Amino acid sequence: MRKLLLAAALAALLPCTGRAQTAADLMKGTQDTSNVLNYGMSYDLQRFSPLKQIDRQTVKRLVPVWNYSYDDNKSEESQPLIYQGVLYVTTNGATMALDAKTGQQLWKTKIDYPPETPRIVCCGIISRGLALYEGKIFRTTLDANVVALDAKTGKELWRSHAIDFKNGYSMTVAPLVADGVVITGISGAEYGIRGFIDGWDPDTGKHLWRTYTVAGPDDPNGKTWPGDTYLHGGGSTWITGSFDPDLHTVYWGTGNTGSWNPTTHPGDNLYTCSVLALDPKTGKIKWHFQFSPNDPYDYDSVAEMVLATLDIGGKPTKVLMDANRNGFFYVLDRTDGKLITANQYIDKLTWAKGIDPESGRPIPTEITDNVRKGQAQEVWPGAMGGKNWSPVSFNPETKLVYANTLNFGMHYKPTTPQFRAGLTYWGADIDWVWPNGPRGYLKAIDPMTGKAKWEQPSDIPRFAGVLSTAGGLVFTGKLTGEFEAFDADTGAKLWQFKTGSGIEGQPVTWQQDGVQYIAVSSGIGGVYALFSGDERLSAVPAGGSLWVFALQ
Amino acid sequence: MKRVAALVAGLSLCAFAASAQPKPEPPPTPQEFAKGEELFGSICSHCHGPHMVNPGNASFDLRKFPHDDRARFFNDVMNGKKSMPPWKDVLHPDEIEAIWAYVRTGGKAPQ
Numbered sequence: 260m261r262k263l264l265l266a267a268a269l270a271a272l273l274p275c276t277g278r279a280q281t282a283a284d285l286m287k288g289t290q291d292t293s294n295v296l297n298y299g300m301s302y303d304l305q306r307f308s309p310l311k312q313i314d315r316q317t318v319k320r321l322v323p324v325w326n327y328s329y330d331d332n333k334s335e336e337s338q339p340l341i342y343q344g345v346l347y348v349t350t351n352g353a354t355m356a357l358d359a360k361t362g363q364q365l366w367k368t369k370i371d372y373p374p375e376t377p378r379i380v381c382c383g384i385i386s387r388g389l390a391l392y393e394g395k396i397f398r399t400t401l402d403a404n405v406v407a408l409d410a411k412t413g414k415e416l417w418r419s420h421a422i423d424f425k426n427g428y429s430m431t432v433a434p435l436v437a438d439g440v441v442i443t444g445i446s447g448a449e450y451g452i453r454g455f456i457d458g459w460d461p462d463t464g465k466h467l468w469r470t471y472t473v474a475g476p477d478d479p480n481g482k483t484w485p486g487d488t489y490l491h492g493g494g495s496t497w498i499t500g501s502f503d504p505d506l507h508t509v510y511w512g513t514g515n516t517g518s519w520n521p522t523t524h525p526g527d528n529l530y531t532c533s534v535l536a537l538d539p540k541t542g543k544i545k546w547h548f549q550f551s552p553n554d555p556y557d558y559d560s561v562a563e564m565v566l567a568t569l570d571i572g573g574k575p576t577k578v579l580m581d582a583n584r585n586g587f588f589y590v591l592d593r594t595d596g597k598l599i600t601a602n603q604y605i606d607k608l609t610w611a612k613g614i615d616p617e618s619g620r621p622i623p624t625e626i627t628d629n630v631r632k633g634q635a636q637e638v639w640p641g642a643m644g645g646k647n648w649s650p651v652s653f654n655p656e657t658k659l660v661y662a663n664t665l666n667f668g669m670h671y672k673p674t675t676p677q678f679r680a681g682l683t684y685w686g687a688d689i690d691w692v693w694p695n696g697p698r699g700y701l702k703a704i705d706p707m708t709g710k711a712k713w714e715q716p717s718d719i720p721r722f723a724g725v726l727s728t729a730g731g732l733v734f735t736g737k738l739t740g741e742f743e744a745f746d747a748d749t750g751a752k753l754w755q756f757k758t759g760s761g762i763e764g765q766p767v768t769w770q771q772d773g774v775q776y777i778a779v780s781s782g783i784g785g786v787y788a789l790f791s792g793d794e795r796l797s798a799v800p801a802g803g804s805l806w807v808f809a810l811q
Numbered sequence: 812m813k814r815v816a817a818l819v820a821g822l823s824l825c826a827f828a829a830s831a832q833p834k835p836e837p838p839p840t841p842q843e844f845a846k847g848e849e850l851f852g853s854i855c856s857h858c859h860g861p862h863m864v865n866p867g868n869a870s871f872d873l874r875k876f877p878h879d880d881r882a883r884f885f886n887d888v889m890n891g892k893k894s895m896p897p898w899k900d901v902l903h904p905d906e907i908e909a910i911w912a913y914v915r916t917g918g919k920a921p922q
Contacts (some may be wrong), residue, residue: 335892378896381857383869449857676853681901683853689859745865784869790857793862801868 261338276291280342280391282439286504289340292770295341298388298433299650300726300767303566304500307727308768312775313810318744318754321811324776325362329353329803335782336648338388338433338724338765339805346778348805349386349398351431354408360663360771360809366413372402372424379681382786387499388433388765390441392461392684397441399430405443405459413791417464421445424698426680427452430497430671437502437509438537440467444496448514448531448559451684454494456511456535458542468542472496472513472530480529488524491678493517494531498648503577503593508545509537509581510566510593514559518686524632527552532560536596545594551585552620555630555670555687557608557642558585564662569706570598580706582651582662584623584644587614588709594607602709604702605645605664607694610638631664633673641669642689643786650765652727659703659712659749661733663721666699668692691791701725701735703750713750719795722787724765726777734777736762738787739799742779742806760802761788777808835879838921839912843886847913850906865920870918878915885911 282295288301289308301304313321329335331350339348344360356365377384380401389398395416396408402424403563407416421443422428435442441459448454453475458467472494474480484492493516500511516524516531533552535544551558565580569590579593586608590599601614611621626636643665651662670690678684699720702711723736732753733745738761744754764780782803788796839847851863855873859865863873876884888907891897898907 303872332869374891375896375900377858377894384894679901683857685853688852740888786857788866788869790860792862794862794864794866796866796868799866799868 280393280400285392285436294343295339295767295769296391297340298390298435298499299501299563302437304501304650305565305567305655306565306650306725307654308772309729310391310768311660311728311730312727312770313732313777315732315753317728317810318732321744321754321756321777321808322811323756323806324809325807327357327362327364327805329782329805331782331803332447332784332801333782333803334383334385334763334784334788335780335803336385336387336763336765336785337780338392339767339778340389341767341769342391342410342482344771347391347396348780349389350803351384351386351401354389354396354398354413356413359776368408368413368415370400370406372400376402376424376429379424379447379450380429381683382447383536383784383789385785387431390434390436392436392441395461397434397436397461398444399432399434401429401431403428403430403435403445405430405434405441405457405464407461407464419459419466419809421457427684429468429676432497432498435499435502435509436461438507442500442509442539443785444498444511444561446495446497448493448517449683449685450681451491451493451517451678451709453490453492453494454496454514456496456537456542458539462530470535470537470542470544472535474529480804483527483529484524485526488508491517491684492524492531494561496561498563501512501564501566501579502539503566506577506594507538508593509539510564511535511537512560512562512564512581515557515560516554518676519555519557520675520686521553521555521631522673523675523686525553529555532558534560534564534579534591536593538774541579541635548591548596548598548619550581550587550589552584553631555627555673556585556638558583558644560584562646562648565651565653567653567655569658580660582646582660582664584646584702585611586640586645588660588704588706589772590706600707604662604704604711605640606666607639607668608645609668630673635670635672637668637692638671639668639692640773641667641691641786643667647786649722649763649776650724652725652733653726654747656729657703658705659725659747660706661725661747662702662704663723663725663735664702665695665720666697701733701745703747715745715750715752719793720787722785723762723779726768734766734779736764736766736781738762738783738796740781742766742781756808758806759804761796761799774809778805780805836881836915839916841921843909843912844916848918849911849913850910851913855910863914873914874917876914879915880913881915884914
């Protein structure tokens with residue numbers, strides 16, 4: 260008996276790495292507050308936690324408990340996962356397991372990719388995270404491989420090659436495990452790829468299916484592409500989809516067209532700038548909804564499709580919500596893909612007059628008509644959109660979506676690029692147009708109207724993920740390094756902590772032995788830092804690390 | 812020791828470059844500059860910033876690149892350096908030449 264007790268005590272002391280977590284565990288999402296097993300914190304990507312030890316009153320006692328160096332000076336956008344006291348996280352160059360309480364490294368497995376690889380990465384050398392399933396870790400590599408590691412040891416179990424990176428294909432996406440299939444997307448719409456989503460066998464790495472996001476001749480929607488333009492049609496898929504286990508449906512957003520210049524491929528260009536509802540077992544498209552047909556502006560729609568149940572006309576309805584890069588906030592019925600409502604959620608939008616409620620199509624302004632005639636124009640929002648990749652949080656208690664929105668435009672001039680494998684295939688020259696005031700706002704958006712209940716401006720826009728909690732808090736961070744907490748009802752700033760680099764990471768929270776922890780990565784180097792020319796960031800050094808906080 | 816060797820190698824490379832290029836390079840032709848500006852915009856600017864304007868934390872501020880160090884520029888661009896990728900198998904020498912024309916003038920078009 261005593262021996263048994265001792266063994267139990269020992270087991271409790273040691274973090275137990277790699278015990279199998281099942282499909283049922285993955286479905287619990289944030290109901291299981293001791294683990295974080297999903298990208299987006301649950302299959303619905305709500306990034307809302309019922310934890311409330313850290314609340315409006317106690318947050319002022321929030322302090323760092325440990326910090327871990329990634330030994331990497333790139334953009335740190337990876338979302339950590341936590342399972343039974345072990346925190347798993349990725350960078351572009353390594354996968355790591357840490358003791359979640361102390362920050363002690365348990366193992367680190369490095370990743371090598373050829374030095375040519377960053378050539379085909381448009382917007383930062385990044386890994387966005389990993390998936391956990393039955394004792395394995397799944398991640399992608401910049402040079403387009405999908406890798407499985409033993410969660411206990413970090414040993415590589417299998418590696419499957421998705422496609423040749425030299426033709427412009429790369430991977431930054433965190434995989435999704437849905438109905439027992441590992442699902443991954445691809446990056447490279449700026450390099451003239453033909454985008455797709457892949458399914459893999461978690462045990463062996465066997466390729467199960469590939470669904471192209473750019474319809475070809477074998478698909479009736481292939482006629483939305485003239486000639487063989489579909490071969491370089493773009494449609495990347497670099498943000499993890501959401502999953503409804505009851506409907507056995509995965510919702511995955513698709514990227515912009517290749518090239519951007521709409522006159523090089525007149526037509527709707529399906530399924531770019533869309534959301535696809537997929538059967539995870541086969542990859543079959545159940546329905547699609549296109550946000551921006553024949554998009555000129557890089558209004559890609561890869562970013563998260565958040566699932567919730569909203570009261571629509573007195574009826575609880577399974578919806579999908581998307582703060583689209585094109586500046587409209589969409590609510591769709593996710594059972595059939597029908598538009599419920601779409602409203603402008605940013606201050607300035609000049610490319611469309613609105614969204615037709617019947618067809619779901621944007622009504623172009625003269626500016627967009629002129630661009631489609633090949634003319635140069637000033638357009639709002641700019642190519643980084645009304646919101647970029649940084650994921651929102653939906654709080655089912657306040658019914659608000661907390662989003663880091665952008666507020667700048669661009670001078671846009673269409674050009675006609677020649678395709679050269681492995682080089683950029685833009686199709687437009689752009690120059691940013693800046694507002695006089697803030698370039699971004701953290702907004703608390705009513706999904707049904709697009710209107711903000713409150714907003715928190717930032718001169719340099721925020722590019723971090725957002726987390727909200729039942730403690731009445733909203734967490735996010737700044738490119739200048741401050742990790743921040745706001746009151747979910749009023750937007751009042753309650754707390755901040757200055758980290759050593761810029762924050763582009765995705766905060767998560769969990770509870771362990773009675774303590775609520777919050778983790779976020781710091782490390783500048785994403786699309787805004789590289790491509791905006793904002794010299795105010797020159798005093799923010801690179802240098803990736805992970806910060807974990809708890810109450811003092 | 813290794814450092815010393817590297818330093819010496821660096822010095823001798825510079826010496827070689829200097830002896831091979833005794834006088835400063837003449838300004839580029841407007842055509843060459845325009846080609847360089849366009850190539851820079853499409854191939855380099857998403858890492859090095861629009862018109863070379865960049866906070867310099869996540870990549871290199873090319874406005875600070877020495878305008879007389881042709882050898883270092885060609886070596887970096889052809890062979891890469893840390894996370895700066897190598898380009899020799901995808902860019903033609905005359906394309907690198909044109910980008911150099913753009914970079915060594917600090918992005919200012921010749922009169």
